[in-house]
Amino acid sequence: MIRPRRWLPTPVLSLLLLAVWLLLAHSIAPGQILLGGILAVVIPLVTYRFWDAPLRIHRPWLLLRFLIRVIGDIIVANFEVAYLIINFRRSMRPHFIEYPLMLEERFTITLLASTITLTPGTVSANLRMDGQSLLIHALDVDDPDALVAQIRQRYEQPLKEIYEC
Amino acid sequence: MTFIDTLAAILLIVGGAFAFTGSLGMVVLRDFYMRLHGPTKVTTLGIGCMLIASMLYFWRLDGVISIQEMLITLFLFITAPVSAHLLAKTGLHMRLKRADKTRGDPLELRQEEVGDKPVPHPDHSRS
DSSP, X not given: OOOSSOSOSOHHHXXXXXXXXXXHHTOOOHHHHHHHHHHHHHHHHHHGGGOOOOOOOSOHHHHHHHHHHHHHHHHHHHHHHHHHHHTTTSOOOOEEXXXXXXXXXXXXXXXXXXXXXXXXXXXXXXEOTTSSEEEEEESSOSOHHXXXXXXXXXXXXXXXXXXXX | OOHHHHHHHHHHHHXXXXXXXXXXHHHXXXXXXXXXXXXXXXXXXXXXXXXXXXXXXXXXXXXXXXXXXXXXXXXXXXXXXXXXXXXHHHHHHXXXXXXXXXXXXXXXXXXXXXXXXXOOOHHHHOO
């Protein structure tokens, strides 16, 4: 948890909030900057309890590559699932898979769970209380072990290298 | 009709088709968990296509690239997985019926996850 009682507990978050506010308002009039600035100070102060200490990004280039790969996979995922829905007469093989987590930080686990939900045929359904594994529902899967290996190699390994190593 | 207009129109149609397929999934898929796959994936691309179309159109109209569409996409990508995760979790808690073909053993929630056994808050168990 982040230490309370500081004016800017999360400077990066504050900057991000200000930037998003200005982009949403679509202007850089002084009034908007003032309003955005107030929000950028107040929102972190109200929500700091929810935030873990920010993690350092160790390898920014890998993060960029990861993002590009995920966006590509999202597009592929859309076509796959659309195909499955249209051919609904074909029998699907839904499968619940327990995915043992290698990641430890809650932030990176959140990223991984979101990535799994957005990418081909898988939805993350439940994170075990002990944070050791993630329950995944797959829409049409033949070999669950291969899926686990694929997620580990494609998403979890890069995330681990970017944030936790 | 310029090239950009045509492109925007095509994107609108493609986006509409994807959004429709996502909704169709609600009807044809057999159980709650499978139905989750439609709105989390297919609909995001559908809406993404429409937003790109909107960006292109207003870019041609005003000559400025508007960022708001990008923000909508970003918010959508952040929120869709979270709501899907919560829905799936609720489904597991309520022990909703699964399609008979569903395989995979570790389906049931453990005692502490159903609420039979009190659990310490994660923040307190972490040092």
